[in-house]
Amino acid sequence: MVVQSLPLPPLSTIPSSTYPPSAYPSPSCFESSSLIYPALLIPARRTNEIQTTLKELVFKEAKRKRVYALEEGLDYTVKEVNGGYDPEKERKLVLARLGPADTFTEEDEVKVAQNDKVFQDPIIKSMIASSSQEEMSAEGTSPNGKPEIRPSYICLPASPYSLLSVDQVLRRIMPCHNDDSGEASNNNGNPLIEEIPSSFEVAGHVAHVNLREESLPYKYLIGKAILEKNNPKIRVVVNKIGNIENEFRTFPMEILAGDGLDIGLVEEMCAAQTVSDPNKIQIKVGPEHQSLMQVEVKEHGCRFKLDFAKVYWNSRLSGEHEYLVKQIVTSAHEELMATKKRHCIVADVMGGVGPFAVPLTSANASHYHKTPILCHANDLNPVSYHYLEANAKLNRCFSDRLVKHNLDGRAFIHKMNSDGVDASHFIMNLPAAAPEFLDAFRGWNFGSELSKKIPTIHVHCFGEKARGPIETSRVHTQVLQRCERALGCPGSLSEPEGRQKNKAQVRIVRDVGPRKNMFCVSFLLPVEVQQVEKLVLGRSNKRDRESEVEQTLPCSKREKEESL
Secondary structure, eight states: OOOOOOOOOOGGGSTTSSOOGGGSOOGGGGGSOEEEEEEEEEEGGGHHHHHHHTTTTBOOOTTOOSEEESOTTSOTTOGGGTTTOOTTTEEEEEBOOOSOSOOSSHHHHHHHHHTOGGGGSHHHHHHHHHHHHTTTSSTTBOTTSSBSSEEEEEEEEOOOGGGOOHHHHHHHHSOEEOTTTOOEESOSSSOOBSSOOOOOEEETTEEEEOOOGGGGGGHHHHHHHHHHHTTTTOOEEEEEOSOOOSTTOOOOEEEEEETTOOHHHHHHHHTOTTOOOGGGOOOBOOGGGHHHHEEEEEETTEEEEEETTTSOOOGGGHHHHHHHHHHHHHHHHHHHHHHOOSOEEEEETTOTTSTTHHHHHOTTSTTTTTSOEEEEEEOSOHHHHHHHHHHHHHTTOOTTTEEEEOSOHHHHHHHHHHTTOOOSEEEEOOTTTGGGGGGGGTTOOOOOSTTOOOOEEEEEEEEEOOSSHHHHHHHHHHHHHHHHHHHTOTTTTTSHHHHHHTTOEEEEEEEEETTEEEEEEEEEOOGGGGGSOOOOOOTTSOOOOOOTHHHHSOOOHHHHHHHO
């Protein structure tokens, strides 16, 4: 049986143009079909060897077999095994399907499976060709005299609902294009979805999605799929409904599924004749959901408590947190070995709830005694500051190692300099605007020539995605020039001499969108900044500047939303 779309009424019949939670198909609807996969007939004695060789191409699905004996109950009509195969000496190895998944008839699906792109893989082609060349030898033939490795197909029962992934569920619900084929599947007259929204971020028991406009009519079905496929770990699914526009980098959210969702109210709104815009059907996260938004996250041996609705947290930066902490610890160890100082000082300018400061200073960290680090951690958001204090206690970050501040970033940088804090590293993790905060280093006092301390700056920012080596050089130069402009030191980072002198490096942190990356720029603070006029802060201890990068980068509205 071929995969068919599940029974959802056309959107044109829904008054609000939004499917209510009750429209979610029952689990039995997902279990009513079977699928035909490409496969290889292989000798049983070589099963482990061939599986290892083809480990990237074999069928992978949780709790499903990939090797089947040629026994009754499978696809006995396959011509390759008719008349002369030996069930004891041959097996079928199921391969990953690289071509389109759905066709209109079973005959077409068999044809598609037999000609799947997986058979064009060089390793598989080589195996089949080598086996054919050895056909006449006793070692290279199957029991029926045919090549011992040959292409085939196999009909497998569809996975039960309990084993389906979020992506597999949503592809049965939402009208989309088949991979590679460009043909429509599951189309019941609704507009086709360009990208199935199966990815989401997890913070404790909260799953967070950022849905495109095209997916909003299905938002409650998407939320229910994520909730059911990740139960009991996930208790609530939320969707961002606005951009990060405030200085605390938080955003408004709506509840799609789980605790806090008034299903009766949602059903009523979806059935209303007066509402035809999914954006107007929302259960917004508010003060009444405060306890629900309080989560605990574990990251690299540390525990973090936070209010997901009131502080900034991005689980996708977990790898960056670990990488930069390790880099700073290694640098600190080398510095302490050379200088014999008591500790190495780090200043975290936009520290949030402590993803850098806590692992750097926790008494539970392996480097705590061998490489002592004193971290000054700062954040403007009073709620972030509250959770920074809580996480310091939770992870045994003592006051002689972690000093907490609740200041504007520029005021904090000035305070470090005026108080004579000789920080070896400054971390500036505010990708949308951190480079502009570099103007706070203008007029920097490095101290006397004998005791001059030149800190290393680590700035996170967004930039254009390069499409080749030439573009990579241009993009890196563009990012470095943005930092130079804020410092008031043209050429100190982007020109070859300045780049070498100040050890300027640009590293990709993560892919943000089709045309945007997140970068980390690390460099020694150019000594030329001491000659630049010092920035005078206003009464609010901050200076507003437009983000220059947004004027130069070709970013779509969607990419800006995703990057934030």
